[in-house]
Amino acid sequence: MIEVENLSKYYDGFCAVNRIDFSVQKGEIVGLLGPNGAGKTSTLRMLTGYLSPTSGNIRVKEYSIRDDALKIKHLMGYLPESAPLYRAMLVYDYLDFVARIRGLDEDKAKNRIRALSELCGLTEIMHFSIGELSRGLRQRVGLAHAMMSDPEILILDEPTSGLDPNQIVEIRDIIRRAAKEKTIILSTHILSEAEATCDRVIIIHRGKIVADDDTRTLSEISGLDQVVTLALRHAPAEAAAERLKGIDGVLDVQETGKIDSETLVLKVRCREGSDPREAIYKSVKETDWVLLELHQETQNLETIFRELTRED
Amino acid sequence: MRPLIGIAGKELKDYFVSPIAYIVISVFLLVTGWIFFTTFFLFNQADMRNFFNLLPMTFSFVIPAVTMRLFSEELSVGSLETLLTLPVRFSDVVMGKFVAAVLFTAAILAPTLAYPVVISLLGDLDWGPVVGGYAGALLLGASFCAIGLLASALTRNQIIAFILGAVICFSLTVIDKMLFFFPDSLLGVIAYLGAGTHFENIAKGVIDSRDLLYFFSVTFIGLYAATLAMQER
Numbered sequence: 001m002i003e004v005e006n007l008s009k010y011y012d013g014f015c016a017v018n019r020i021d022f023s024v025q026k027g028e029i030v031g032l033l034g035p036n037g038a039g040k041t042s043t044l045r046m047l048t049g050y051l052s053p054t055s056g057n058i059r060v061k062e063y064s065i066r067d068d069a070l071k072i073k074h075l076m077g078y079l080p081e082s083a084p085l086y087r088a089m090l091v092y093d094y095l096d097f098v099a100r101i102r103g104l105d106e107d108k109a110k111n112r113i114r115a116l117s118e119l120c121g122l123t124e125i126m127h128f129s130i131g132e133l134s135r136g137l138r139q140r141v142g143l144a145h146a147m148m149s150d151p152e153i154l155i156l157d158e159p160t161s162g163l164d165p166n167q168i169v170e171i172r173d174i175i176r177r178a179a180k181e182k183t184i185i186l187s188t189h190i191l192s193e194a195e196a197t198c199d200r201v202i203i204i205h206r207g208k209i210v211a212d213d214d215t216r217t218l219s220e221i222s223g224l225d226q227v228v229t230l231a232l233r234h235a236p237a238e239a240a241a242e243r244l245k246g247i248d249g250v251l252d253v254q255e256t257g258k259i260d261s262e263t264l265v266l267k268v269r270c271r272e273g274s275d276p277r278e279a280i281y282k283s284v285k286e287t288d289w290v291l292l293e294l295h296q297e298t299q300n301l302e303t304i305f306r307e308l309t310r311e312d
Numbered sequence: 313m314r315p316l317i318g319i320a321g322k323e324l325k326d327y328f329v330s331p332i333a334y335i336v337i338s339v340f341l342l343v344t345g346w347i348f349f350t351t352f353f354l355f356n357q358a359d360m361r362n363f364f365n366l367l368p369m370t371f372s373f374v375i376p377a378v379t380m381r382l383f384s385e386e387l388s389v390g391s392l393e394t395l396l397t398l399p400v401r402f403s404d405v406v407m408g409k410f411v412a413a414v415l416f417t418a419a420i421l422a423p424t425l426a427y428p429v430v431i432s433l434l435g436d437l438d439w440g441p442v443v444g445g446y447a448g449a450l451l452l453g454a455s456f457c458a459i460g461l462l463a464s465a466l467t468r469n470q471i472i473a474f475i476l477g478a479v480i481c482f483s484l485t486v487i488d489k490m491l492f493f494f495p496d497s498l499l500g501v502i503a504y505l506g507a508g509t510h511f512e513n514i515a516k517g518v519i520d521s522r523d524l525l526y527f528f529s530v531t532f533i534g535l536y537a538a539t540l541a542m543q544e545r
Binding site for chain 2: 083
C-alpha cells in the first residue's frame with residue numbers, strides 16, 4: 001500500500017529524517033514511535049505531501065508522491081498535530097467546507113457529516129465555533145475532517161497528545177471503530193498508546209529507524225531477560241541468594257534493598273521465556289521465610305524504547 | 313475547479329461573519345463619501361470624476377486591510393497544513409482566496425452605486441465614464457488584491473502583511489506623480505508603472521489595451537509570486 005524508499009529531509013543542513021525505508025500493508029495500523037524531535041512529524045508531513053522530501057521517494061499504491069501528489073491526497077485523510085483548524089468557523093460549516101473541497105456532492109456531504117458527527121460524538125457541538133472548543137473536542141473535529149471522504153489511508157499525528165485520560169480513551173475508541181478496512185499510520189511518543197492501538201511499531205530516533213516489528217514480537221523478542229522481584233521476611237541475604245540460584249531458569253540474584261531490617265527485596269534475573277515463579281514459591285515454602293511479594297516485571301515497549309533510544 | 317469555489321466561498325463567508333467586513337465597508341464609505349461630497353457642490357458638475365480620482369489612494373490602504381489575513385492567519389494558526397493536505401493545488405488555494413478578495417472589493421464598491429443614481433437626479437450625468445470608472449475600479453481592485461495576497465503570503469504577521477501591501481500599492485499609485493525624481497531615460501518605464509494613470513484612462517471611459525494589459529500583468533505577477541512564496545514554505 002505505502003512504500004517509503006530511502007527518504008530524507010534536511011532543514012537548512014539539519015537532518016530531520018535520515019534515509020528511512022519502510023512499507024505499510026493494507027489494513028495495518030502502524031505506530032511511529034520516537035522521542036520529541038525524532039523526525040515523526042517530518043515523515044508524516046512528507047507522506048501527506050505537505051513537505052517535499054529532500055531525497056528518496058514515497059509510493060502509495062501505484063502513485064509516486066513526486067508526480068501524483070494530488071491523487072495521493074485523494075486517498076489520504078490527515079490530522080496534523082494539535083489539529084490546527086479554522087478557529088472562527090462553526091463545526092458544521094467547517095465539515096461542510098471540507099466535504100466540498102473533497103468533492104462530495106450535496107446529498108452525500110450531508111449524509112457523511114451526519115454519520116461522522118455520530119461516530120466522533122459531535123452532534124451536540126455542531127453550532128459551536130471551533131475556537132471555543134476544548135482540545136479533546138477539537139481533536140474529534142479534526143478526526144471527522146480526516147475521515148470525511150472515507151479515505152483508505154488515515155494519517156494521524158499525535159492524535160492523543162495533550163488530552164486527559166478520558167479523552168484519550170474516547171479518541172482511541174473512535175480510531176479503533178474507524179480502523180476496519182483502513183490503513184492507519186499514527187505517530188506518538190506515548191508508548192502505551194502504541195501498545196494499545198497498533199499492530200506494528202516503527203521506532204524512530206534522530207531521523208533513523210531503530211526498530212520495526214509487530215507490537216507483540218517486539219515485546220517478546222527484545223533480547224532482554226525476564227525479571228522477577230520478590231520480598232522475603234526473615235531471610236538471610238546470602239542463604240536466600242544461594243537457594244534461589246539453584247532454581248532452574250534463574251540466571252542471577254541481586255539484592256536491591258530492604259523494606260525494613262527484617263525484609264529483603266531481591267531481583268531475580270531469569271532466562272528469556274521462562275517463568276520460574278512457581279518454582280520460587282515452592283522453594284521458599286520449604287524454609288521458614290515469609291514471602292511477602294512476588295511479581296514478574298513485564299518487558300513492555302517502555303523498556304525496549306528506552307533501550308533503543310538511549311543517548312550514548 | 314471545485315476546491316477553488318469551495319475556498320472562495322469559505323473566505324467570502326469569513327469576511328461577512330466577522331465584523332471586519334462591516335468596519336472596512338463603513339470606513340471606506342465614510343472617507344470617500346466625505347471627501348467626494350465636500351467639494352462636489354462647489355464644482356457644480358454632475359460627474360463622478362473626483363470620486364474615481366480618489367480611488368487609487370483609498371484602495372491602496374483599504375485593500376491590503378482586506379487581504380492581510382488571507383495567508384498570514386493560516387500561517388500563524390497552522391491551518392495551512394490541514395488545507396494543503398486536502399486534495400487541492402497551490403493554484404486553487406491562491407486563486408480561491410483571490411476571487412474572494414475581489415468579490416469583497418466589489419461588495420465595498422456596491423453601496424457607492426447610490427452616488428451616480430443620486431447625481432443623475434441632480435443633473436445630466438454622462439453614464440459612459442461612470443461605467444468605465446467602475447470597470448476600472450474592479451481592475452485596480454483586482455491588481456491590489458493580488459499584491460495584498462503576495463504580502464500576506466510572505467509573513468505570518470498580519471500587521472506586517474498590511475504595511476507591506478499598503479506600501480507597494482501606495483508606491484504604484486504615486487510613482488507616476490513623482491517623475492521629477494527619476495532620470496530622463498527611465499521616465500517612460502516609470503510612468504508606465506504607475507497605477508494611477510492607467511486607472512484614470514479607463515475611468516474616463518477610454519478602454520485602451522495598454523491599460524488592460526497593465527492591470528492583468530500586475531494581477532498575474534502578484535498571484536504567481538504568491539503561489540511561489542507558498543510553495544517555498
